[in-house]
Amino acid sequence: MWPFATLAEAQAWQRDYRAGGHQPWHLDPEQTALSFTQGYLGFRDIGRISARTVSGRDARIGVALRGPEGGTAAIVHLVRYGTGPDAPWEVVGTDDTTFSLTMPGYGSLVRSPMMTGGRITGVDEGIRVQVRQPSSKAPLGNSCCIPAGGDDQSWKQSVSFSGPRDRVLTVVASTGGHIAEVERFTVTAVRTG
Known part of the structure; x- marks a missing residue:
């Protein structure tokens, strides 16, 4: 990755x-x-x-x-x-334990828009999803912020992205806002083709 x-x-x-x-x-x-x-x-x-x-x-x-x-x-x-x-x-x-990114699966072939999801335990969370590639400083796509929380609850969020040049992309979901902008994160690697 x-x-x-x-x-x-x-x-x-x-x-x-x-x-x-x-x-x-x-x-x-x-x-x-x-x-x-x-x-x-x-x-x-x-x-x-x-x-x-x-x-x-x-x-x-x-x-x-x-x-x-x-x-x-x-x-x-x-x-x-x-x-x-x-x-x-x-x-x-x-x-991952209390915050996971299980969709799309690790190594999956993806295209935009992409459905992401996983599970979370927490109170008053707002999940941001980004799509990144190593050859770019800026995210290729960003989706913010789906409310989530509870005990081991599922979450889903669609994210659109454009301009992939690398074969492997990083999907990162993050949450925070209580004491810092990002307090927890989870990542997975996907393929563009």
Whole structure:
């Protein structure tokens, strides 16, 4: 899903890293999770690591708001992409508990408009859905904000998007507004063809 669109891109980074130490943060799952959250998704207030589990080529990194308020915003799932001890970390999704994005399914072929949905536990939530691609800073589509809440309740929201160039897109659902604009988020990867 991010930061490398293809294995060839990951291998090119490995060559650059071996030649001159280019962008060493790709070797750190915590820094990769924070770069994904703050840089790619644009969630600037989420800047603290709240949990860390690394087992071999698999990592789950909890990210949270910078201050003492609020809990874990998401558990970012990463895997090593490529071979060798310097294979970079790649974000492949989130592990979801009280806020999930299950529609469309991971890796699904999609087109605009796209129906999204999942489950949520919370009070007075407003869910925003964005469609992003690694080659663009701005979202390709944005839909805001469907009211939701309760205990393990389903939610659905349509989002239109345009201009996809990348084969893999990121769908991100977020909620917040109690103490920060984004307090929890969930992501999935979809394909454009």
